[in-house]
Amino acid sequence: MRNLAFNPYLPSWEYVPDGEPHVFNGRVYVYGSHDRAHGTKYCEEDYVVWSAPVDDLSTWKYEGVSYRKSQDAANSDGTKLLFAPDVACGPDGRYYLYYGLSDIQYIGVAVSDSPSGPFMFYGHVQYADGSLPAGLAFDPGILVDEDGIYLYYGISPKIEGKPTGAYSALKEIMPGAYMIKLDKDMKTAISDPVLVANGYCSAKGTGFEEHPFFEASSIRKVNGRYYFIYSSLQGHELCYATADAPEGPFTFGGVIVSNGDVGLFEEPTAYMANNHGSIECVDGQYYIFYHRHTHGRHFSRQACAEKIQILEDGRIPQVEITSCGLNEGPLPAAQRYPSYIICNLHGPSPAEKIPSKPPFDETMPYLTETEEVEKEKRVLYLTNMQKQAACGVKYLQFEGETSVRIKIKGARGTVKVLLDSQDSSPVSQINVDTQQTSWTSYTAELEAVYGKHAVYFLFEPEDGAMDFLEFEFDR
Structure with missing residues (x-):
């Protein structure tokens, strides 16, 4: 008999936020950051992977540590933090992990023969001459499409003037999310960055004005349409934008989920902070994966999910946060x-x-x-x-x-x-x-x-x- 599924869907002692769900070979794998119980910072632990059979989302398997922060050549002492990752299967059938490190301006790449890892350090995303793409390489999202490989990234905080503090690695404020094309080696950039979602300093007068891009780039292709999922400057919500091509132009679509149900009820239904996740079709049903907060702080975040609908016209109505999550019903x-x-x-x-x-x-x-x-x-x-x-x-x-x-x-x-x-x-x-x-x-x-x-x-x-x-x- 199948067990019940509920939120959070991983064991209560596990803290995997920023979840990127992907189905490979009949299992859904969740790649995310890794927080610590009673944590004092985001993403303090090494990456781990959890997976479940697509026909039983109540039975999650711990696949182990998939990548350690000290494996990156620029972080051998492990002092920098591993921020939100994403994974894709490359043209060669291997699995490529993309990640950012705190205070580092490049996107790292690791590779494995298995979707569960372990992943081995592979290199950094850069141009053939060794130069880096523009903007802060933050929260990468990867898409391997029929006609190319597309990497999305960026952060666009609400600040004026020269970036300082947590954003000091930015040479200038990014106008929003960027996309670049990669070569078949999965790490060499072969295009200039393209703005795909407007942030704080560029959203006025656009469809993104009320929900400007902040962080958490994620990309999916559904029925020939491209969905860019991101966290807005509101912080607590995951929004989406759609386009007919991976480079856009993307049109703002709406809010998929808020970890405080803002937009659905007169008052927030839960305490809120940042959000990050994406959509995935699992055994014919689409879900939005997101996270909630525990311990009364921004840290120690836990993975949650809800069923969603993608309507014939491409719209995704906002869903409420529930306890049932991945269960088949109440x-x-x-x-x-x-x-x-x-x-x-x-x-x-x-x-x-x-x-x-x-x-x-x-x-x-x-x-x-x-x-x-x-x-x-x-x-x-x-x-x-x-x-x-x-x-x-x-x-x-x-x-x-x-x-x-x-x-x-x-x-x-x-x-x-x-x-x-x-x-x-x-x-x-x-x-x-x-x-x-x-x-x-x-x-x-x-x-x-x-x-x-x-x-x-x-x-x-x-x-x-x-x-x-x-x-x-x-x-």
Whole structure:
């Protein structure tokens, strides 16, 4: 029997953001950056690869470390960080990994005989004379098409004047995303850069004006149409633009997903920060792969995915973030679930963008994990659920369940269970009559529930905060 799939789709102790999904030989492989639990920077770890059979997206296999940051000839001491990668199968049947390193202006290339790696350092993207393409070689996206090999890259921050700080490697502000053609060796540039998506300084008066390109270049070909997927200056959203040719011109299409559901609801449904990912067709169904944030910071990001539709006219309607993700439908209510599958979250105040630097909102609830040495033994749970904090699960399928159980610790008080809306009347109230320092289960009755519902848990501790580990409904 196939297991259930839910978000995040990898184990709770794994942090692979910036996911680029690709199907090779009957399996879907996800290539991404690699964050650290309780991390203090983006992309602190070496690359790893996870894969799953295309007909069972609930069974993910750890393929191991695919490329180490110290393998690059310019980073033998491993001090620079491996930023978001992409992979393509070249004309020779081998697999080519493209990546950027912090404070380095070139795109690195590694190669393997297998889509899972390990990859070996191959060289840098450059012209035959050794010169580098214009712009900062950041977040590469690669397409091997029938008539050529196309590399997309760039970053276009909202700054005025000379780039400084994190963008000091830029000689000048990039006007948006660039594309260059590569030779059949997969690393020699053979064209001048072409602007394919407008950024901050060039978007005014174009279709990109409200959602200018910032970073996270990704490219796909669907039904003869080219889709450029990117992260806009809004930060939390993945947008797309389309063209009839790989060099464009690209026309802005819309937002595919926001990791705070901005654009779909009046207020954000979750705390937001940067986003990066792409689309892929897996066994006839298209998905958008993206990431969410944990630990109350920009770091320790986790991989998520949602089903999408590509309409006949090429449009992709925006989808909401859910707990079901890669599952075939809503999750059965009559099963025990970890609290980390929640997709909606806010504290006493509405959810908002997570600041990149202190001070942080002390009332913000967030996912955190215990710190056992063996990562497979770590437990991910919700913490700091203060009065009026709430979390939501979308969606559960009920078949007449009449009780609910939660496992929590912390303050005494109540936890209310609501369906479909946080403005609805509670269908159950769970009383927590004592303060607990260890995980304790509490059960309450509810009237029989049927059908597909979003489920919200509203926390009302008498003082302090509660931590939330798991829940289940039962008949």
